[in-house]
Each structure stands twice: as C-alpha cells, then as structure tokens.
Amino acid sequence: xxxxxxxxxxxxxxxxxxxxxxxxxxxxxxxxxxxxxxxxxxxxxxxxxxxxxxxxxxxxxxxxxxxxxxxxxxxxxxxxxxxxxxxxxxxxxxxxxxxxxxxxxxxxxxxxxxxxxxxxxxxxxxxxxxxxxxxxxxxxxxxxxxxxxxxxxxxxxxxxxxxxxxxxxxxxxxxxxxxxxxxxxxxxxxxxxxxxxxxxxxxxxxxxxxxxxxxxxxxxxxxxxx
Amino acid sequence: xxxxxxxxxxxxxxxxxxxxxxxxxxxxxxxxxxxxxxxxxxxxxxxxxxxxxxxxxxxxxxxxxxxxxxxxxxxxxxxxxxxxxxxxxxxxxxxxxxxxxxxxxxxxxxxxxxxxxxxxxxxxxxxxxxxxxxxxxxxxxxxxxxxxxxxxxxxxxxxxxxxxxxxxxxxxxxxxxxxxxxxxxxxxxxxxxxxxxxxxxxxxxxxxxxxxxxxxxxxxxxxxxxxxxxxxxxxxxxxxxxxxxxxxxxxxxxxxxxxxxxxxxxxxxxxxxxxxxxxxxxxxxxxxxxxxxxxxxxxxxxxxxxxxxxxxxxxxxxxxxxxxxxxxxxxxxxxxxxxxxxxxxxxxxxxxxxxxxxxxxxxxxxxxxxxxxxxxxxxxxxxxxxxxxxxxxxxxxxxxxxxxxxxxxxxxxxxxxxxxxxxxxx
Numbered sequence: 001x002x003x004x005x006x007x008x009x010x011x012x013x014x015x016x017x018x019x020x021x022x023x024x025x026x027x028x029x030x031x032x033x034x035x036x037x038x039x040x041x042x043x044x045x046x047x048x049x050x051x052x053x054x055x056x057x058x059x060x061x062x063x064x065x066x067x068x069x070x071x072x073x074x075x076x077x078x079x080x081x082x083x084x085x086x087x088x089x090x091x092x093x094x095x096x097x098x099x100x101x102x103x104x105x106x107x108x109x110x111x112x113x114x115x116x117x118x119x120x121x122x123x124x125x126x127x128x129x130x131x132x133x134x135x136x137x138x139x140x141x142x143x144x145x146x147x148x149x150x151x152x153x154x155x156x157x158x159x160x161x162x163x164x165x166x167x168x169x170x171x172x173x174x175x176x177x178x179x180x181x182x183x184x185x186x187x188x189x190x191x192x193x194x195x196x197x198x199x200x201x202x203x204x205x206x207x208x209x210x211x212x213x214x215x216x217x218x219x220x221x222x223x224x225x226x
Numbered sequence: 227x228x229x230x231x232x233x234x235x236x237x238x239x240x241x242x243x244x245x246x247x248x249x250x251x252x253x254x255x256x257x258x259x260x261x262x263x264x265x266x267x268x269x270x271x272x273x274x275x276x277x278x279x280x281x282x283x284x285x286x287x288x289x290x291x292x293x294x295x296x297x298x299x300x301x302x303x304x305x306x307x308x309x310x311x312x313x314x315x316x317x318x319x320x321x322x323x324x325x326x327x328x329x330x331x332x333x334x335x336x337x338x339x340x341x342x343x344x345x346x347x348x349x350x351x352x353x354x355x356x357x358x359x360x361x362x363x364x365x366x367x368x369x370x371x372x373x374x375x376x377x378x379x380x381x382x383x384x385x386x387x388x389x390x391x392x393x394x395x396x397x398x399x400x401x402x403x404x405x406x407x408x409x410x411x412x413x414x415x416x417x418x419x420x421x422x423x424x425x426x427x428x429x430x431x432x433x434x435x436x437x438x439x440x441x442x443x444x445x446x447x448x449x450x451x452x453x454x455x456x457x458x459x460x461x462x463x464x465x466x467x468x469x470x471x472x473x474x475x476x477x478x479x480x481x482x483x484x485x486x487x488x489x490x491x492x493x494x495x496x497x498x499x500x501x502x503x504x505x506x507x508x509x510x511x512x513x514x515x516x517x518x519x520x521x522x523x524x525x526x527x528x529x530x531x532x533x534x535x536x537x538x539x540x541x542x543x544x545x546x547x548x549x550x551x552x553x554x555x556x557x558x559x560x561x562x563x564x565x566x567x568x569x570x571x572x573x574x575x576x577x578x579x580x581x582x583x584x585x586x587x588x589x590x591x592x593x594x595x596x597x598x599x600x601x602x603x604x605x606x607x608x609x610x611x612x613x614x615x616x617x618x619x620x621x622x623x624x625x626x627x628x629x630x631x632x633x634x635x636x637x638x639x640x641x642x643x644x645x646x647x648x649x650x651x652x
Contacts (some may be wrong), residue, residue, distance in 0.1 A: 012466045141584060145548035148588070178595045179643075180584030 009036040010133045014055055015049040015075065016064040021118070025062065025095075028122035029129070037129060045069040050078045057082070058090060061135045063112065065096035065103045072096075076110035083111045093132045095120075099142045105150075108208055114138030136198040137205040144178035147204060166204060173200045181190070257293040277334060285336065328593035364401025365438040367394055379416050402435050474502055501503055501535055518608045525554040526559055526594065533567045541574035544582040551589035553650060559594060561628040562648040568620045569598040569644040577602025592650045601641040607634050621646075 012029070014022045022042050029037045041056040043049035046069035053061055053075075061079075065072040072094060082090040092112040096103055099117050107154070108115060113132045116125065117140060130140045139147075151166050166174070169190075176186045183201075187194045247256035258276060260548040262269040279286030288466075485491040503594070524532075527549035534547045566585070573583040578602025586597045617634060621644060625632040630648035 141546065141548050141586070145550050145586070148550045175586075175588070178588075179586040180546070182600050221456065 008130055009038070009154055010060055010129055011056070011058040012129060012146050013041040013043065013053055013058040015043045015052075015061060015067065015072075016040060019044065021064075022085065025125070029126055032117045037126060038209075041145050046071065046074045047079075049075045050175065053082065053090060057088065058095050059088075061090060061092045061131050062095045062129070063092050063107070065094055065107055068079045072112075073110045076107060076112060080111065091132045091135070093128060095125075099140075099214075101146050103122060104146055105145055108143075113133055113205070115143050116140050117142070131198075135202075137201045139174070139177050139201055139204075141178045141180050144174040146175050147208060148178060150208075166207065170204050172201045173197055173206060177201070233432070240458065246284075248483070257290055257297065260297060261293070273423075285618055361405030361438065362634060364398045364405055365401075366398075366399035367401065368439055372386060397643040399439055402438055405435070470506060475499060490542050493544070494539065497541050497544055498535070501538075524555055525552045526555050526563075526589060527587065528583065529555055529559075529563055530566065530596070533563060534570065534585055537567065537574055541571065543574040543587055545570060545574070546582045546589070547585040549587045553589045553594070556651045558628045558630060558648050559650060561624055562594065562630055562646050563598060565621045565624045565632060565646055566596045566615075566644075568624075569646070573598055573600035573602070573644075574615065576600070580641060589650075594648045594650060595647040598646075599641060599643040604636045604638050604640045604642050606638060607636055 013027055016022050016025070022044075026039050026042075029039070040058050041052040043052045044067075048066050049061075049063075049067070061075075063072045063075060067075065076092060079090060079092075084091065092107075092110075094104075094107040094112045094115045095118060096107075096115070104115050110151065113135075114137055116127060116128050116138060120128070122141075131138050138219045148165075148171070151171075172190060173186055176189055177183075183194050183197045184191075186197045190197075258272040260268055261267075262272045267595070276286045277291055280291060344560040380400070407566050440593065478495050481495050485495070530549055531547055534545045537543075538545045553559075566587075570583065577583065580601030580603075584597075584599045586595075586599075588595045622632045625646055625648065628648070630646065632647075633645045634643035635645070636641065
C-alpha cells in the first residue's frame with residue numbers, strides 16, 4: 001500500500017505463548033522479506049521475553065498481551081529502561097486476540113507504541129511494525145474508538161490542564177481512524193500530510209499515558225478497570 | 227496458557243491470604259505455628275512473644291485463646307502433607323505421646339494460670355473458683371477434641387483408637403457438667419432464699435455449659451460451611467463455562483468440520499462464534515448488573531452491534547464495529563438504525579470483497595453519527611439512474627423524513643462510505 005523504495009529494515013522479537021501463532025507470524029512477515037523484517041528472537045513467557053529482548057535489543061517487539069508470568073504489562077514494566085533509552089530504544093507493538101478496553105489501555109499505559117489485533121493482515125502488520133520502528137504510534141480503529149470514548153465526556157467537566165484534553169484536530173484524526181481510514185486517507189481528508197497525522201496520533205498516545213488524573217481515571221473506574 | 231478473563235486473572239494472582247492454625251508440630255493449638263507461617267517469622271519468636279505476654283495479667287493466654295477459638299485449623303496443604311504420610315510414621319503418634327515442647331507449653335500455661343490465680347484478686351470466693359476452673363478445663367478438653375475430629379475429617383486415614391475421641395469428649399462433657407452443677411449447687415447451698423434468682427442463675431449456668439460444649443462444633447461447622455460454599459460457587463462457574471463451550475463452541479466446530487469445503491460458510495460460523503464467545507466472556511466479567519441493564523432497555527451502541535451481528539451472519543462478510551458513547555434509542559435513532567442496516571447490507575453485498583466493512587457509531591452530545599464504509603469497487607453517485615430506489619429511498623429518504631441527514635461518498639476504486647447524522651430528541 002505504501003511502496004517506499006528506500007531500504008527499510010527492522011529487527012523483531014516475537015513474544016507469544018502459542019508457538020503455532022509465532023510460526024504463523026514468522027511465515028507471514030517472512031513472506032515480505034524484501035521489505036526487510038528479520039525475526040531475531042522468540043519467547044513464550046514473560047521471563048523468557050525479558051531475557052531475549054535484553055539480549056537481542058531488537059527494534060520492535062511484537063508483544064502478546066496475555067502471557068504466562070505476568071502478561072505483556074509485566075514485560076513492559078521490566079523493559080522500561082529499554083523503552084526510555086536515549087539511543088536505539090526498543091519499541092513495543094502489542095498484538096493480541098483481545099480488544100477489550102482494559103488490555104488495550106493497560107499496555108499503552110505500560111509504554112507500548114501501538115496496539116493491533118490478531119486479525120490484522122500480514123501486509124498491515126509489516127506496515128505497523130515499520131511505523132512503530134520509526135517512532136510513530138499505530139492505532140487500530142478500535143483503539144481510536146476507546147480513546148475517543150475515554151475523552152468523550154471531557155467537555156462536560158471543566159479541565160484545568162490542557163495536557164489531558166485532546167485538541168479538536170486530534171479528535172478529528174482519531175474519528176477518521178476509528179472510521180477505518182488509513183493514515184494516508186486521513187491526511188487527504190483533512191488536507192494535512194501523513195507526517196502530521198502521525199504526530200497527532202503520537203500526541204494522543206502521549207496524552208493517554210499522562211492523563212492519569214481526570215477523564216481516564218474516571219472512565220477506568222466506571223468500568224472497574226482500576 | 228493465556229489468562230481467560232480479567233476477573234479470573236485477578237483471582238488467580240492475588241489469593242486471599244488466610245490465617246490458619248497449623249496441625250504440624252504444634253505444641254498447644256498451633257496458633258504460634260500458624261501465625262509464624264502467616265507472618266513469615268520464626269516460630270520461636272511468636273512463641274516468645276506469647277510467653278512474654280503471659281505474665282501481663284495473662285494477656286498471652288487470653289490472646290492465644292482468642293486465636294485458638296477464631297482461627298480455623300490449617301487447611302490440608304499438599305506439599306507438607308505428602309512427606310509426612312510417607313516418610314515419617316513416627317511423627318504420626320505425636321498426639322499420643324506429647325514431646326518435650328508440648329509438656330513445656332502445658333507447664334508454662336499451668337504456671338501462668340497459677341501465678342494469675344495467686345496474683346489477681348478474684349472478687350469471688352473459693353466456692354465459685356473451683357467450679358469455674360473445672361468448667362474451663364472441661365471446655366478446653368472439648369474444644370481440643372473438636373479440633374482433632376476436624377483433623378480426622380480431612381486426614382481420612384487415621385488409625386487411632388476410635389474410643390479415645392469419644393472418651394475425651396465424654397470427659398470434657400463430664401467436667402463441664404460437674405462444674406456447672408457445682409456452681410449451681412454451691413450457690414443454692416449458700417443462699418437458700420430468693421428462688422427466682424436461683425432458677426434464673428441455674429438456667430444461665432446450664433445454657434453457658436451447653437454453649438461451651440456445643441460451641442466449638444458450631445464454630446467449626448460454620449467455617450466448614452462457608453468453605454464448602456465457595457467451593458460450590460467455583461464448581462458452578464466451571465460447570466457454566468463448560469456448558470457454554472459445549473453448547474456453542476463445540477457445536478460450531480462440528481459445523482465447521484462439516485462445511486470444511488465452503489470457506490465462506492466456515493468464516494461466517496467462526497466469526498459468529500467469536501463474537502458470541504467474546505460477548506459472553508465480557509458480560510460475565512462485567513457482572514450481573516450489566517446484564518440487567520441490557521434487558522430493561524436497549525441502548526444505541528448495543529442496537530448497532532446487534533444489527534452488525536445480524537448483517538454479518540446473514541451475508542457472511544466480516545464487519546468491524548467501533549462504538550463511541552451511548553444513549554437510549556428514540557424514534558429518530560430507530561430510523562437511523564434501519565438506514566444504517568440498509569447501508570451495511572449494501573456494503574456487504576457490493577463492497578465486501580475488499581476487506582472488512584467498517585461501522586463507526588458515535589454519540590456526542592446530542593448528535594448521533596454513524597458511518598458505514600467498505601473498500602469495494604465503489605461507484606459514481608451521479609451516474610445512478612433516477613429509478614434506483616435502494617439508496618435514495620431507504621437511506622437518504624428515511625433519514626430526511628426523520629429529521630436527519632445522509633451523505634453517500636463514493637468514487638470508483640475508492641470504496642463507499644455512507645454517513646448518517648441524526649439529532650437526539652431530548
């Protein structure tokens with residue numbers, strides 16, 4: 001969909017407790033080997049994952065949310081130094097069969113740069129991996145919906161800090177993503193560049209991680225997530 | 227092994243740490259052992275604390291007694307129980323031949339009680355002290371017996387004498403009755419007047435005696451019952467999951483096997499099953515009140531999801547739905563739902579080849595917005611002949627008649643998107 005001629009390379013670690021699924025993903029993204037994804041490690045539980053990730057220092061970790069030994073959130077917690085590293089940080093892309101709000105919000109708060117469900121196609125997954133590797137956020141329509149939902153009531157409650165509120169533009173971007181638009185289509189629709197779309201999405205992600213006081217707390221409490 | 231539901235995960239991760247008295251290597255009631263295990267401290271420390279507290283007006287004894295009474299005897303732990311059964315038959319006779327520790331514990335207890343009796347000024351005469359002491363010893367015997375019978379209950383293979391427990395119970399009962407009897411008789415001998423008060427006191431004494439005798443068994447029974455109830459609830463939940471999986475999942479898998487050569491049908495069955503299982507899992511995780519809410523009034527988001535499910539099942543095209551916000555369904559929204567349904571059917575029929583159809587519904591303030599989008603071949607809206615009524619009447623016309631608006635955006639090769647906007651009534 002986005003045939004960039006430039007040489008794109010990404011080293012990836014797969015973390016999933018189902019070996020069949022790992023094999024499937026490996027085959028799926030191995031098929032597009034010309035685009036340069038190299039699977040440098042695999043792990044089946046949280047402990048193993050941390051060891052493998054620290055040893056391999058990949059660009060992107062495809063992380064299952066439900067894992068034996070604490071789940072994806074635990075892996076993110078123990079790899080916090082790698083995520084925050086100034087040089088070559090390890091980016092995490094959550095890949096889960098679940099699209100339940102608590103799972104999504106949990107790993108995003110944990111520091112994952114994106115969230116896709118296992119129904120994603122191979123080409124979309126490759127695209128998402130590169131997007132995350134380059135430091136952008138990947139939002140599935142479903143995730144965009146959750147975020148909109150989370151910030152939906154912010155108009156009603158007066159919020160003193162702008163930090164926690166989505167700007168009108170960010171909201172529009174999210175709304176289009178939730179409607180199933182690709183980033184490129186969002187850009188076309190709003191007359192902005194794809195890069196701008198990506199920076200809006202990254203801003204949303206940052207707010208999602210930081211907004212631990214107002215809407216999100218209330219929203220999470222209402223759903224008994226915290 | 228993935229964690230099934232969030233609720234289940236929470237239960238597995240943080241089991242409630244309950245305090246149990248230990249039956250293994252205990253000196254008296256196993257309180258110190260149990261506390262030590264619970265607090266992760268050496269047993270000797272806990273025992274020392276109890277001993278140290280004993281001279282303080284018998285506080286240690288009092289505390290120990292309270293713990294003995296309230297805390298249930300240890301649940302049978304698999305790990306320590308097994309080696310004991312197999313490897314150390316000598317320790318089985320521990321209750322028969324008290325070891326040095328037990329003797330010391332009893333001695334300390336007796337000494338403390340002696341000191342107590344010597345130091346504390348009882349405002350009662352000897353005529354009451356002895357019956358009371360007798361009562362106490364009898365009750366203690368009965369209570370220990372209750373512990374032992376409970377232990378024998380879960381350690382099924384007890385080869386101890388059958389008479390000993392009976393004998394002990396009888397001895398305890400006898401002591402308690404004797405104590406009560408002496409108490410009543412002693413009082414009646416000293417004060418032969420005031421019959422009414424005497425009868426009252428006698429009945430109170432008898433009641434106390436009965437309570438002392440039956441108390442431990444009652445307490446243990448209540449504890450056993452609550453334990454059994456949790457087990458039963460757990461078993462029920464498991465049975466419910468099993469039944470649901472049997473009814474729906476296995477059934478679907480069978481259908482899939484039978485339709486293996488028809489990929490469209492297989493995909494349809496699998497998607498329907500996936501949605502069903504998801505809904506079931508999350509509803510049971512979210513608790514019963516959510517289910518009630520759904521029964522009493524259908525909300526817009528739920529209605530959109532239901533419509534999506536229906537169209538998806540009927541046309542075998544995957545539809546992904548995202549709902550933001552929610553509100554009750556009024557007349558206008560019902561019309562919007564019907565229009566959306568029509569749009570979904572169109573998308574499934576003509577645009578389903580290019581990937582999943584996407585439905586987005588948003589309630590924001592008073593505006594309700596629904597978008598149905600497919601990635602099919604698309605068409606030029608201008609070129610649709612005037613006599614084609616599908617889109618014009620059932621979508622655009624319906625929305626307009628009910629005070630909303632509809633917009634169809636499509637271009638050849640770009641898919642089709644139908645946008646429906648409606649204002650809520652209130």
